[in-house]
Amino acid sequence: MAGIYIHIPFCAKRCIYCGFFSTVRQDEAARYVKAVCRELEQRAGYLADAPVTTVYFGGGTPSRLTPQQLGQIISTIDSVIGLKNLQELTVECNPDDITPQFVTALHAIGVNRISMGVQTFNEEMLSFLHRRHTATQALDAVRICRESGITNISIDLMYGLPGQTLDMFRADLHTALSAQVQHISSYCLSYEENTPLKALLDQGRLITADDDLCSRMYTLMCDTLREGGFEHYEISNFCLPGFHSRHNSSYWDGTPYLGLGAGAHSYNGTSRQWNPSNLDAYMLGVEQNNPQFEVERLSATDLYNECLMLRLRTAQGLDLSSLTPSDRLAVLESAQSLISNGSLKLAHDRLSIPEQKLFVSDSIISSLFR
Numbered sequence: 001m002a003g004i005y006i007h008i009p010f011c012a013k014r015c016i017y018c019g020f021f022s023t024v025r026q027d028e029a030a031r032y033v034k035a036v037c038r039e040l041e042q043r044a045g046y047l048a049d050a051p052v053t054t055v056y057f058g059g060g061t062p063s064r065l066t067p068q069q070l071g072q073i074i075s076t077i078d079s080v081i082g083l084k085n086l087q088e089l090t091v092e093c094n095p096d097d098i099t100p101q102f103v104t105a106l107h108a109i110g111v112n113r114i115s116m117g118v119q120t121f122n123e124e125m126l127s128f129l130h131r132r133h134t135a136t137q138a139l140d141a142v143r144i145c146r147e148s149g150i151t152n153i154s155i156d157l158m159y160g161l162p163g164q165t166l167d168m169f170r171a172d173l174h175t176a177l178s179a180q181v182q183h184i185s186s187y188c189l190s191y192e193e194n195t196p197l198k199a200l201l202d203q204g205r206l207i208t209a210d211d212d213l214c215s216r217m218y219t220l221m222c223d224t225l226r227e228g229g230f231e232h233y234e235i236s237n238f239c240l241p242g243f244h245s246r247h248n249s250s251y252w253d254g255t256p257y258l259g260l261g262a263g264a265h266s267y268n269g270t271s272r273q274w275n276p277s278n279l280d281a282y283m284l285g286v287e288q289n290n291p292q293f294e295v296e297r298l299s300a301t302d303l304y305n306e307c308l309m310l311r312l313r314t315a316q317g318l319d320l321s322s323l324t325p326s327d328r329l330a331v332l333e334s335a336q337s338l339i340s341n342g343s344l345k346l347a348h349d350r351l352s353i354p355e356q357k358l359f360v361s362d363s364i365i366s367s368l369f370r
């Protein structure tokens with residue numbers, strides 16, 4: 001099994017908090033699509049014939065491309081690598097790009113999952129974050145996706161926003177449930193370097209949510225979404241039964257993936273490599289058959305730590321029987337005190353973090369590292 005991720009770095013305008021690589025140079029889109037197709041041909045052997053089961057267009061804003069451009073990339077993947085085992089084809093969209101014509105065209109080229117960055121349904125917060133859509137547009141976009149044949153819809157929410165109260169986040173969660181989506185991802189706001197939001201923070205012009213409020217929001221989210229019928233399958237991800245993200249789950253279970261496009265990362269089981277987060281460097285390298293990328297070979301220690309870090313993010317946790325006898329022993333030894341104090345649980349030879357401890361999972365997981 002393998003996945004393919006395609007980074008589409010175009011955005012109509014930049015959100016105040018965003019630390020992802022993206023650009024407003026939309027006029028480069030046609031050239032970029034050609035470069036992605038060419039990179040795919042150059043790297044056709046990367047996945048060593050593993051069957052591709054998931055394809056994910058992320059960004060940036062993939063819905064800034066036309067369905068024809070997205071279809072051109074999908075056709076190239078099909079002809080170069082093959083898509084006969086494909087289970088899930090996701091496109092990230094911004095709500096204001098969604099029209100019935102657009103979604104019908106996506107459905108026609110094989111897209112069976114849409115993931116939408118909604119972030120909040122509070123108009124004041126949306127405006128503060130410099131999002132391009134209103135709450136009404138977001139709800140309309142979900143309805144249009146559903147009516148246009150997409151039966152697997154995910155939305156992203158954020159919590160811990162400056163000035164956001166517990167009641168405001170509760171309202172967002174209830175609106176999300178009423179929208180009848182199948183999947184919800186929800187992340188605590190982080191203050192990324194070199195963003196306008198971080199500049200406001202450094203100037204002392206924000207009232208930030210403290211750890212205690214963020215922790216209470218996290219607990220509220222777990223409880224509300226559980227009551228709404230959602231399974232909590234990863235730290236920040238919730239789904240109706242059967243609707244977990246196959247593509248993102250493959251990151252957590254160590255499945256190889258090929259990342260195409262500027263800034264995209266790839267993993268083949270022994271190394272990670274990443275393309276430059278620079279549109280010109282990326283496109284020129286590919287066009288001149290001299291792709292620019294960096295590689296990190298993973299040592300046995302790196303692989304051990306990554307395995308813990310990724311598996312313990314999930315509700316399924318770490319299957320100890322999948323480890324070598326010496327690694328299994330090492331994990332059990334370092335986990336002993338955390339099992340005793342309730343920070344980890346061990347059942348059926350699987351180690352996992354109880355839901356009430358997931359908010360502080362980083363410190364639990366890192367204390368198990370070699």
Ligand code: SF4
Pocket residue numbers: 010011013014015018019020022059060061094117
């Ligand atoms: S639309 Fe997404 S990628 Fe683009 S600036 Fe906003 S958060 Fe970042």
